[in-house]
Amino acid sequence: MRPAAESAAATADARPSPFAVPSATTSRFALLVVVISMITLTYGPSTVPGMGERPTGDYAGLTCFRNLVNEATRRAGTPVNLFDTDTYRLHGSCPEGAAANPAPGLRVLAVYWLVVLAMWWAIPLWRLRRRRLRPLPVAEMPELPGYLAELRRVAGVGTRVTFVVDYLDPRISGLAFGRPGRRHILLSGGLLATFVSDRPVFRAVVLHELAHLRNRDVDLGFITISAWRVFLVLILAPDLFSFLRLPAEARLRPSYGFAATLAGQLVVLAVYLLLAGNAVLRSRELHADARAAQWSGGPDDLARLFAPHAGVRIGRLRHSLGSHPATRDRLLALADTSALLRMGFGESLTMGLAISLVQDIGETVFEGKTAFWVFAVLLATGVGLGIWRMEIAAYVLGDPTRVNRVGLGLGLGLAVGGTVSPAWPASEDLLGRSSIGAILPWCVLLFLGVWLFVRWMAMVARAWMPVAAAARRPALVVVTTLAVAAVLLGIGFVYALPLASIAGQAQALLFPGLPQTSVFFVEAVVVLITAPEALRILTLLTIAVHPLVGTVLARRLPSRPAPSWLTLDPLPPGWRSASPLPGEGGTAIRSGLVVTCFALLLEFAGFLVGLLTARDVVASFMRFYGMEAFYLATMALTSVIVTARARDSSVLWGIVGASVAGLVVVIGESVVFHMAAGIATVAYGRSAMPVLSSAVWDSPMYLSWMLSVFAEGIELASLVALVTAAVGPRRLRRTPAP
Secondary structure (H helix, E strand, C coil): CCHHHHHHHHHHHCCECCCCCCCHHHHHHHHHHHHHHHHHHHHHHHHCCCCCCCCHHHHHHHHHHHHHHHHHHHCCCCCCCCCCHHHHHHHHHCCCCCCCCCHHHHHHHHHHHHHHHHHHHHHHHHHHHHCCCEECCCCCCCCHHHHHHHHHHHHCCCCCEEEEEECCCCCCCEEEEEECCEEEEEEEHHHHHHHHHCHHHHHHHHHHHHHHHHHCCHHHHHHHHHHHHHHHHHHHHHHHHHHHHHHHHCCCCCCHHHHHHHHHHHHHHHHHHHHHHHHHHHHHHHHHHHHHHHHHCCCHHHHHHHHHHCCCCCCHHHHHHCCCCCHHHHHHHHHCHHHHHCCCHHHHHHHHHHHHHHHHHHCCCCCCCHHHHHHHHHHHHHHHHHHHHHHHHHHHHCCCCCCHHHHHHHHHHHHHHHHCCCHHHHHHHHHCCCCHHHHHHHHHHHHHHHHHHHHHHHHHHHHHHHHHHHCCCHHHHHHHHHHHHHHHHHHHHHHHCCHHHHHHHHHHHCCCCCCHHHHHHHHHHHHHHCCCHHHHHHHHHHHHHHHHHHHHHHHHCCCCCCCHHHECCCCCCCCCCCCCCCCCHHHHHHHHHHHHHHHHHHHHHHHHHHHHHCCHHHHHHHHHHHHHHHHHHHHHHHHHHHHHHCCCCHHHHHHHHHHHHHHHHHHHHHHHHHHHHHHHHHHHHHHHHHHHHHHHHCHHHHHHHHHHHHHHHHHHHHHHHHHHHHHCCHHHCCCCCC
8 A cells, every 4th residue: 555545544544532622512611601691690680670770861861862863864964964063062962871880780690600509519419319329239249349440440530439320210321410529420220230231331331421520521511401490590581571561661762672672682592592501411422422432442332332223313403402412423423533523504603693692782791892802702712612623633634624614604693693682773763763774784794704714713723733733732822823813803893893883873973864884884994994003014914924823833843743632542553644834935025025126116217207307296296195006006916916826825925925015115115215316316416305305304204104004005915815815816826736
């Protein structure tokens, strides 16, 4: 067999570890806790009469703002409408609403989790007494305690474990439960019988229950169950009843539609909690199967236990509402552990929907932009860990990472969650007009941005995966990439999430006669270009350089076998990791320099002709007006060429090449101008000095102006690179080496 074929066969036999990074069980549980806490913090005070009422000052401010909107509508079309100082003065005279008081919500949240923890603490005792569990039959099976102690040693479980038996249960099953430090494992009567009749099956089931203790997911499972049950009784039912009274008690215009929207949001979140909780329970079972199969030397024993039920099919709804995975899913995960590392469309859709709805209600709790940053960190961590799990499977198996469905689901979830927010009906009621013209383009912008973010995260994980595999502290590499992603996503959230609301208010107050969609796009551009230039440049350069640094480091690493933490079993002989990504730094830099040289030659000729003919007028116009267009065109052209020629990460290399071209033009422009001015001075004597004096006089503003143009150039180059990569001019691409 040829070496390539041997490597492919060895790669196919590798089993990626679902425990290399925090498992999907942990990620889903963390998201569940955050979502349910935010719901309780926001909706909890409504369950207590008088606790959730708004201060009187809030209603006075809202009434004043509504009068302001009516006044702006009345003045629409007048010559002073756009810059009407009376309008702004009226807006400033409206009283500000009282700051949100989180104390009532925090009190309800504390009571909620105290009840949940009390229920979780009482479950083991209730289970022991209700089912009348008995100790092991040591007299009838004297070798059983020693055998179970040996299994505990194999599993590496050092905590105290008490085995109990339910003699009345004929099924072959077990259950791990108990409090920290006092764990129990329940053995059914049917399972106890297999200790004599089928020892491998008994061993597999007991190892599965010990795997729950090793994975530390026993408490996660029972807290999930307790949290859902307490939420139904303490939050969901009382809140739905309180929403029925909301229109009658409204201080502004009564609106049954707004109350229905609030109730709908709460019901949607409750459904998410139910589905997410069941997903946590199913995930912990699949990961326990994987751990037990690892200790058993293979999945054969568990597969033989599940095989009689493999033909039973259940519908999607029943599967989503079930706390145990389908037999077919368990067999698939045993045969291919990469199934535990995948993140699909449904999971990303529900994650995006939940984050969007919770972020919306979080704005009522956190001050300023804090909510955007909190949920940017949450979303970047959840999605980032999911993409890292997929990349680990791809690295071990040699398969490409496919994240398009993840990006589509996450973007769709965030967009849909934003449209069903109660903030929109409240805003429309306050502004007296529909916001659909701003919501639709906002959804498209959010969807595309999130999809590109997921693609970028996959590129980052792919570039840094070899570095993490070779590092002594791979967790540090993963955490660093997640931190960078969270910062970038937070900047994007701060920019994009308020756009629709800002556009709606701007159209109502300043441009009542313009279409709302036009106002939205104008507002999007204005908010972008008015942001600090340094922040815009640093953000785009980080997006481009961060994955490319991982690519460069990976190519410099010595060849070594994959570490053991990436796989469940030792890698078979002949396994090879995928070759590192090709380095395109030389292409980007060379292309940027070549384009810049031609641009500077053309610029030198233009300056020289201007100075030798019209001198002051033409040269000043070229430098301070035409230079900006020339500068942007140079960066855009470089971006097109580099993006078209790069074989991998083409958009990122296009941005890098355009940045190189921009920096060289910044330095070279001043040199070229002074060279041309010097030639003109030699030719005309003192007649060129006014131009030089003007340049010196304007020099304090020059750096600020060039920084602004450089930011616009990088933004234009990024957009051009995306378009070029989407079009894909194959005729400019180099043919890869065979």
